Amino acid sequence: MKLGSLKSKESLDGELCVISRDLKMAVKVPQISANLREAVEKWNDKESQLKKVYNDLNEGKATGAFPVKEEDFHSALPRTWLxxxxxxxxxxxxxxxxxxxxxxxxxxxxxxxxxxxxxxxxxxxxxxxxxxxxxxxxxxxxxxxxxxxxxxxxxxxxxxxxxxxxxxxxxxxxxxxxxxxxxxxxxxxxxxxxxxxxxxxxxxxxxxxxxxxxxxxxxxxxxxxxxxxxxxxxxxxxxxxxxxxxxxxxxxxxxxxxxxxxxxxxxxxxxxxxxxxxxxxxxxxxxxxxxxxxxxxxxxxxxxxxxxxxxxxxxxxxxxxxxxxx
The missing domain is CATH 3.90.850.10 (Fumarylacetoacetase-like, C-terminal domain)
Incomplete structure (x- = not known):
């Protein structure tokens, strides 16, 4: 699974996105977690949900998918605790x-x-x-x-x-x-x-x-x-x-x-x-x-x-x- 953080004017943590295996497509997943930091904090609950979206994205079935432009992304984890x-x-x-x-x-x-x-x-x-x-x-x-x-x-x-x-x-x-x-x-x-x-x-x-x-x-x-x-x-x-x-x-x-x-x-x-x-x-x-x-x-x-x-x-x-x- 591949994940990224889309830049956002609303949050310094960005918006959590699932990224396709070939890095060409992405989909936002606010229904799962607002950002990556919070997803990692609740990883046991979120991993399977994110994995399903990832599989759908790679199979061309994910709703709301959009082309990846790397310049639109933060560091994968824009900020953290340590x-x-x-x-x-x-x-x-x-x-x-x-x-x-x-x-x-x-x-x-x-x-x-x-x-x-x-x-x-x-x-x-x-x-x-x-x-x-x-x-x-x-x-x-x-x-x-x-x-x-x-x-x-x-x-x-x-x-x-x-x-x-x-x-x-x-x-x-x-x-x-x-x-x-x-x-x-x-x-x-x-x-x-x-x-x-x-x-x-x-x-x-x-x-x-x-x-x-x-x-x-x-x-x-x-x-x-x-x-x-x-x-x-x-x-x-x-x-x-x-x-x-x-x-x-x-x-x-x-x-x-x-x-x-x-x-x-x-x-x-x-x-x-x-x-x-x-x-x-x-x-x-x-x-x-x-x-x-x-x-x-x-x-x-x-x-x-x-x-x-x-x-x-x-x-x-x-x-x-x-x-x-x-």
């Missing part, structure tokens, strides 16, 4: 720590890294990335993520996997120029982590087929930068699976239904697969050439993030954003 972003790709952690000349954590392979990001507003997947100062070092980070139902405190990793209800793509916007000073203060990310964007559509596990196993999506994340190939790193290379990330987030708190858990930047140690953020490219340049040559984003630069299944079909729609000076 966005907790992990860093499950060990190679990315190593490169970024080297870039900051910071030591690797002793628990690198045993305890996930995680920060709490902006969740009261996600940028729409076609919305400009605002840039107040080019020295802030604007960067994109291509990620995969999950949306959970209510998760009880102290949940175990394997049990946590059962709380995943939906999957999304994420562009976790980072301001690299502000990160070192914030981390040096000893209190973590805040100004360096502004609003991120989610894919226009979110999907249930069955839409991923055999690509989803062991708590990971084993598919390449396709990233283009300024219209050119940038990366196709496989998301299946996560060291920590999503159950482990969820359990880490829920160690000392319950997670509200609608919580978004991010994988961190998708990264592979095979450089032929490209990268999912500029920071990685700059670190690789430093290692191989002595200094970074690729600049961070400036006004007018564009990034596109999408994922295709084994048949070459687009799963989540496209995150397509441009940096805009503000």
């Amino acid at each position: 966005f907790a972003d992990g860093s499950a790709f060990i190679y990315h952690v190593k490169l970024v720590r080297m870039a900051r000349k910071a030591p690797l954590p002793e628990t690198l392979t045993t305890v996930p890294l995680m920060y709490q990001g902006e969740c009261g507003q996600f940028l729409a997947p076609t919305e400009d990335i605002p840039q107040r100062d080019v020295s802030h070092g604007t960067d994109f980070e291509g990620e995969v993520g999950v949306i959970t139902d209510f998760v009880p405190m102290g949940v175990k990793p394997e049990e946590a996997l059962k709380h995943i209800k939906l999957f999304v793509l994420i562009n976790d916007v980072s301001l690299r120029g502000l990160i070192p000073e914030e981390l040096a203060s000893g209190f973590g990310f805040f100004q360096s982590k502004p609003a991120s964007a989610l894919s226009p559509f979110t999907v249930t596990e069955d839409e991923l087929g055999s690509a989803y196993k062991e708590g990971r999506i084993h598919l390449p994340l396709n990233v283009s930068y300024n219209g050119k190939f940038f990366g196709k790193a496989n998301a299946g290379a996560m060291h920590f699976h999503f159950g482990q990330l969820i359990a880490h987030a829920a160690k000392t708190r319950n997670l509200a239904a609608g919580t978004v858990i991010g994988s961190g930047t998708v990264s592979n140690d095979d450089h032929s697969m490209g990268s999912s953020c500029l920071a990685e490219v700059r670190m690789i340049e430093t290692i191989e050439q002595g200094a970074p040559k690729t600049p961070f984003m400036k006004a007018g630069d564009t990034v596109e993030i999408q994922m295709f299944n084994e048949k070459g079909e687009n799963i989540f729609g496209k995150i397509s954003q441009k940096v805009k000076a503000v």
Whole structure:
């Protein structure tokens, strides 16, 4: 099943829509739930109703269906209660720590890294990335993520996997120029982590087929930068699976239904697969050439993030954003 949130003048949460498998048609479902956040909160009651509409839509029998225009959609979940972003790709952690000349954590392979990001507003997947100062070092980070139902405190990793209800793509916007000073203060990310964007559509596990196993999506994340190939790193290379990330987030708190858990930047140690953020490219340049040559984003630069299944079909729609000076 595929779902999206149509932009609305009436609600910051948008209007919940069921999206056809080929992403070509949509239908509003206010009779089931006003928005996705509320649907996830009552998922046990709403899932079967939404599934019926989805089947009807794919069979051409849904009443009120209309053509999809991705620019009319918010991020799949326009706002929620919690966005907790992990860093499950060990190679990315190593490169970024080297870039900051910071030591690797002793628990690198045993305890996930995680920060709490902006969740009261996600940028729409076609919305400009605002840039107040080019020295802030604007960067994109291509990620995969999950949306959970209510998760009880102290949940175990394997049990946590059962709380995943939906999957999304994420562009976790980072301001690299502000990160070192914030981390040096000893209190973590805040100004360096502004609003991120989610894919226009979110999907249930069955839409991923055999690509989803062991708590990971084993598919390449396709990233283009300024219209050119940038990366196709496989998301299946996560060291920590999503159950482990969820359990880490829920160690000392319950997670509200609608919580978004991010994988961190998708990264592979095979450089032929490209990268999912500029920071990685700059670190690789430093290692191989002595200094970074690729600049961070400036006004007018564009990034596109999408994922295709084994048949070459687009799963989540496209995150397509441009940096805009503000």
